[in-house]
Amino acid sequence: MIILMVVNYPVRVEGSSEPKIAAEAVEMVDADTGQIIYQKHAQWQLPIASITKLLTVAVIHDEIKHHQISPRTKVEITPDIAAISNDPRYSSIGLAGSQSYSVLELLNAAMVKSADGATVALALAGGNSLDEFVTKMNQKAAQLGLKHYHIINPTGLSNGDMKMLKSADYSTDDENQLSANDIAILTQYLWNSYPQLFQVSAQKAANFYIKPGEVKRIDNLNKMLPGNTYAVPGVKMLGLKTGTSPRAGACFVSAGVYRGHRIITVVLHADGDNPDNRFIQTQALYRLLKQHYHLQTMRVPTQLTLFKVKGANITNLQVSSPKLTVWSNHSITSGDIGSQLDTNFIKQGRLVRPVKKHQRIGKWYLVNHRLDTITGDPLQYPMYSRYPVKRGNLITRIIH
DSSP states (O other): OOEEEEEOOOOOOOOOOOOOOOEEEEEEEEETBEEEEEEEEEEEEEEEEEEHHHHEEEHHHHHHHHHHOOTEEEEEEEEEEHHHHOOOTTSSSOTTTTTTEHHHHHIIIIIIIIIIIHHHHHHHTSSSOHHHHHHHEEEEEHTTTTTTTEEOSSOOOOOOOGGGOOTTTTTTOOEEEOOOHHHHHHHHHHHOOHHHHHHHHTTTTTEEEEEEEEEEEEEEEEETTTTTTTTOTOOOOEEHHHHHHEETEEEEEEEETTTTTTEEEEEEEEEOTTTTHHHHHHHHHHHHHHHEEEEEEEEGGGGGGEEEBBSSSEEEBBBOOEEEEEEEEOOOEEEEEEEEOOOTEEETTTEEEEOOOOOOOEEEEEEEETTSSSSSSEEEEEEEBSSOBBOHHHHHHHHH
């Protein structure tokens, strides 16, 4: 059941002009609602280098969920993987040939160091060939609704740089591509379905076991973590992923929390030759958010918080009156507010199973032509019950 109602909301208009973000493609998103706060060329399909590893990790997470592998699954390092892992031109950690490493160790190396050899080993953990794993990556991209992608390997290296593991189906200079908007969708998915990943990416440094008697301590490539050079005051940075190649330039995806909202930023091919420009432009995005945008709260009318329900001990299900927040730098004069109950609880107006107090039982939607989202769907907010609802007695259930 979806209910829509048009509600008018006055809001002040920001007068100052917004600064420009110096990168080829940029997007800033509220991960909680999907609202696009700022975008520039966000639909352009561009080389992404090691940002690829986010999609790799999404497939690995699926394999773990489906019990095809576990965090403790061991992967032996073949000569071909070792050749990539020990090439100083790459993001290398120096995995030892014939040594075995757990999926958890390899994941740590891929996210903290962006280690290419460790990422290849991860892709092979479930017994896949590289081609089979790349097929899974493309299937995952389609499943998530990504629209602008070209994936040829799990690392983000060019095809030729994969050495003996390069694909015969692509030219040597071919490499992975995604749009900034698709990266935001992927990051939101990971944040919602695999929050443990953000504990990994938030490490400022980590120790990596290489072989007996050799342990390496590696600093995180993310210079925006708390206390680092480009940390942003007021923003709790949780990672997430860097990427660099001659064609991709300097790229960075961040995941931070500001004013209680989860914020995703994507910077592809930051201008200039300094690789730190990706962090400088991400700083500029957060300054833009702090200085030019404000949170506007839209209240749901009381009449929309009551739902007729059959087969229950009450006739009206009441939900908590939510505060629907949006980021705004311009006038928003009206919005369509909708609601949808979870059919696991209420189906065709009838109680399916008891509802606990403050239990999530549906969604609110907000539609406004000046508010865009990464999927094109309305902004979404969780709906919670205000009071518990139990099944009615036998007579009540028969009458209804």
